[in-house]
Amino acid sequence: MDATNTSHASHLRREPGTALHRQLFMVLRDQIAQGVYAIGDLIPPEDALCARFDVSRITVRRAVSDLERLGLVEKRPGRGTYVRAGTRPSRPRPSFGLLESLDKQARETEVTVLKVETAPAPPAVAEQLALSAGTSAVHAVRLRSVKGTPMMVTDAWVPREVGQNVTEAELGKRALFEILMGEGVKFGRVIQEVTAVAADPVLARLLRVDLGAPLVQLVRVLHDRRKRPVQYITIHFTGERSRVLMDVPAEAVNTTGAGQIVHDLE
Incomplete structure (x- = not known):
C-alpha cells in the first residue's frame, strides 16, 4: 500500500x-x-x-x-x-496464570543479576510490605534479555523472613518466585499498577534506549494465602519490545480484577 x-x-x-x-x-x-x-x-x-x-x-x-x-x-x-514478514505478531490466547507466566518468562529470557542486598526498605515500599519504617528487606535488581537484547529491568523487595535464600547465586539459577515458593510461600492476592515513565540514565543504559524515552512501569505487590505481602516488584520495559496481556474472565468483569483507570488529581 x-x-x-x-x-x-x-x-x-x-x-x-x-x-x-x-x-x-x-x-x-x-x-x-x-x-x-x-x-x-x-x-x-x-x-x-x-x-x-x-x-x-x-x-x-x-x-x-x-x-x-x-x-x-x-x-x-x-x-x-x-x-519484514512476521512483524505484527498475532495476539496469543492468554492461557497462563501468573505463576505460569512468570515461569515462562524465566525460561524464555536470560537473567543478569545486577544487585542483591539487605537494606532499609524505602518508605513507599515498607508501607506496601507492611513493614515498620526503617526495617531492612532483601533487595534484588535484575535485567532480563532475549538473545542479548534487553527486555526488562526488575527491582524487587522481599521481607527478610521469606527472603533468606534470595542470593545472587540463587537468582542466577532460579526465578525469585521459585525461591520464595521453596521457602514455603503460597501466593494469593496480587495487586498491580501500570503507568508510563521516562527513562532515567540508569534505565536508559540498561534497556538501551534514549534518555527520557517512554517506558512502561509495572508495579506488582504479591501476597501469600494468609494475605501477607511477600514481594514488592517494579518492572520497567519499553513498549517497542514488550506489551502487557490480560485475560479477564466473565465473572471478574464487574470487579477491579478487570482493571481501572485512576486519575491522580487533587
Whole structure:
C-alpha cells in the first residue's frame, strides 16, 4: 500500500522534546503495526520521507535504522526497504496464570543479576510490605534479555523472613518466585499498577534506549494465602519490545480484577 500521500502524522514537532528521528521512527512503526504498510511492502524511499516530513536524510536514515534494529524492516540493496514478514505478531490466547507466566518468562529470557542486598526498605515500599519504617528487606535488581537484547529491568523487595535464600547465586539459577515458593510461600492476592515513565540514565543504559524515552512501569505487590505481602516488584520495559496481556474472565468483569483507570488529581 502506498501511504506516501496520507495525512497521518505528516508533521513532526519542532519544539524541544523528542528528537525528530525518534518521532519519525514512531510514526513509521505505528503505520506498520496498523497495516498501512503490509508485510512485504516497500516503505517510501528516503527522498519521499524527507519531503513528506520536512527532515534531513540523516534523520530518515536514523529512523529507518531503528526500525531495522527491531526487525520491523529489511534493506535490500538496490531495491529499497521492505516490511519484514512476521512483524505484527498475532495476539496469543492468554492461557497462563501468573505463576505460569512468570515461569515462562524465566525460561524464555536470560537473567543478569545486577544487585542483591539487605537494606532499609524505602518508605513507599515498607508501607506496601507492611513493614515498620526503617526495617531492612532483601533487595534484588535484575535485567532480563532475549538473545542479548534487553527486555526488562526488575527491582524487587522481599521481607527478610521469606527472603533468606534470595542470593545472587540463587537468582542466577532460579526465578525469585521459585525461591520464595521453596521457602514455603503460597501466593494469593496480587495487586498491580501500570503507568508510563521516562527513562532515567540508569534505565536508559540498561534497556538501551534514549534518555527520557517512554517506558512502561509495572508495579506488582504479591501476597501469600494468609494475605501477607511477600514481594514488592517494579518492572520497567519499553513498549517497542514488550506489551502487557490480560485475560479477564466473565465473572471478574464487574470487579477491579478487570482493571481501572485512576486519575491522580487533587
